[in-house]
Amino acid sequence: MTARARAAQQLRASDGRVPGRRGRATREKLLSCTAEILEKTSYRDLKVIDIARCAGTSPATFYQYFNDVEAAVLELAGKLQEEGASLVELIRDSSWKGARGHQTATSLTDAFLDLWERNRAILRVVDLATAEGDLHFQNIRTHLLNEVTLALRDVIEGFREQKKQPHDLDPMAQAATLVSMLAHVAAHRYGFEFWGIRSDKMRDSVARLLYIGVTGARA
Amino acid sequence: MTARARAAQQLRASDGRVPGRRGRATREKLLSCTAEILEKTSYRDLKVIDIARCAGTSPATFYQYFNDVEAAVLELAGKLQEEGASLVELIRDSSWKGARGHQTATSLTDAFLDLWERNRAILRVVDLATAEGDLHFQNIRTHLLNEVTLALRDVIEGFREQKKQPHDLDPMAQAATLVSMLAHVAAHRYGFEFWGIRSDKMRDSVARLLYIGVTGARA
DNA sequence: CTCAAATCTGACGGTGTATCAGGAATCGTC
DNA sequence: GACGATTCCTGATACACCGTCAGATTTGAG
Known part of the structure; x- marks a missing residue:
């Protein structure tokens, strides 16, 4: 597999970079917060701003890693x-x-x-x-x-x-x-x-x- | 049944009035629009403003008859x-x-x-x-x-x-x-x-x- | 320590929510 | 058919969230 091909199937931030350790960590944190909040509130009321607050970060950071809330939930679902x-x-x-x-x-x-x-x-x-x-x-x-x-x-x-x-x-x-x-x-x-x-x-x-x-x- | 009791189980607008013919008509229109939009879009994306637009009225009118989107959907469900x-x-x-x-x-x-x-x-x-x-x-x-x-x-x-x-x-x-x-x-x-x-x-x-x-x- | 890459965020324009005061339509009555 | 009362509707508004971007901050390799 070429480096190019490997990069293509790797995680990407919204700006196209391949996230490093810190980046992956916040991404994971955002995912787990999404799961956590979804336990307590309805899907309809699942807001990016709440996920960001839970993860101790800003909404902008969320969009660095996911296109929208659905994308995050989709990834959680994919793990199943x-x-x-x-x-x-x-x-x-x-x-x-x-x-x-x-x-x-x-x-x-x-x-x-x-x-x-x-x-x-x-x-x-x-x-x-x-x-x-x-x-x-x-x-x-x-x-x-x-x-x-x-x-x-x-x-x-x-x-x-x-x-x-x-x-x-x-x-x-x-x-x-x-x-x-x-x-x-x-x-x-x-x-x-x-x-x-x-x-x-x-x-x-x-x-x-x-x-x-x-x-x-x-x- | 007393007039008071009958009124109590009747439809109420948000300000407590009992709607007349015109009012009930727009209420119905809002309900049918809710159903119609729900056919095409996800529950998460069902917005008051779209329902109002569909019914040719303003969001404020919607809130005259329903507390929120969920209340309208709940009523539609109740009919089943x-x-x-x-x-x-x-x-x-x-x-x-x-x-x-x-x-x-x-x-x-x-x-x-x-x-x-x-x-x-x-x-x-x-x-x-x-x-x-x-x-x-x-x-x-x-x-x-x-x-x-x-x-x-x-x-x-x-x-x-x-x-x-x-x-x-x-x-x-x-x-x-x-x-x-x-x-x-x-x-x-x-x-x-x-x-x-x-x-x-x-x-x-x-x-x-x-x-x-x-x-x-x-x- | 230095600097470039990686990461994060403040600020912002856009859209939707929910409320209220007051404007517009309707109706009964004379 | 004009009046007043009642019913109905909406513009204006304050607030919340979305999604983006330029630039500030942090990291870590050398």
Whole structure:
């Protein structure tokens, strides 16, 4: 790789320079402040000036490193893209047969809920922006969930070949549906508790439907 | 009802007056403009000044009728609360047994997708605001979905009593999970097509999982 | 210590928010 | 159809945030 090519894929400040150590540090600080504020306030009320204040710097500095607030959030979201990897392992490396399969479904459900819980503030925005048709966020969401969906699809395809699943079932659509269920329950977890539904019962239902949906087995 | 009590539940302008015909008309115009703009732009970029411009009036007029942008969107969302009613009828008045049951599940899926499609711009915001913990939107979302969830719960409870569903299954949690699946697939419908999954296959998977989840039958 | 590169910020023009006093339209009444 | 009262609307305004740039400050290599 030429020096030119390397520089091209490196971080750039708004004026085109490649940031040094100090620069990268303030950039990181700005990012973590963005994440922190997003935990407490709505996306609509996330202001550059607040991020700058939190980072002990000025708004102008923020614009040195990001084009706008969305760019910062987008980067935070980008960091989640690899998070899907551990879920994929879980899906591929565990047995989906019988009681073991139910155990796998439960573990996957827990892992999903946990992933969402740890990143709920960002994932909320990713969800909204994707629904609004923002292609950048859509891409991130795809990268995060696509691996998981594909892994599930393969497992489902296996059960279909064994005639455990209906012949006309589309494994990819089925996988996407199950992932949707997981994502939505994870996103609205707090809402269910508020609604009077016990969290562990919710988990059981999700895991059970996941198991049935993947394997074609009965409840 | 006393005049005082009636006035108390009537519409009020910001200065406390009860609006007359002209006032209600501009109010409606502002609401429809809000909805219209929300179709094309993100919630984050929804500005009072744009709504006012669209309605051919001034920002000050907007504030005559709404405290802020959120109040207007909240009212638009409130109008959806009764939309759940037709779904409830569908759930209660149709058979869930055998092939008929599968037909019912398909109809419900279609009705759900249609409801979301017709109101996607507003429902996006409801979803986000609910996830962000906004209780006003949470309430609306609950009213919209709670009836449907309760209706599904009753049907599930029936199948549980017939030993078609596991004894330890919580019908309410199961219903909430299925509604989550419906809501999320509906919200991200366009995303799936973009992702290369055929819309009709998606619908089939959702309907099938819904049928299985409600009745406990096999695929 | 010196100086050039890297980093930061004060200052500014532009846009949106939210309020209020007062101007304009409407309506009932004579 | 003119009057006054009521309803409705808006210009003016103070304030907040955005996004940019020139230049001040800091850093660190020599």
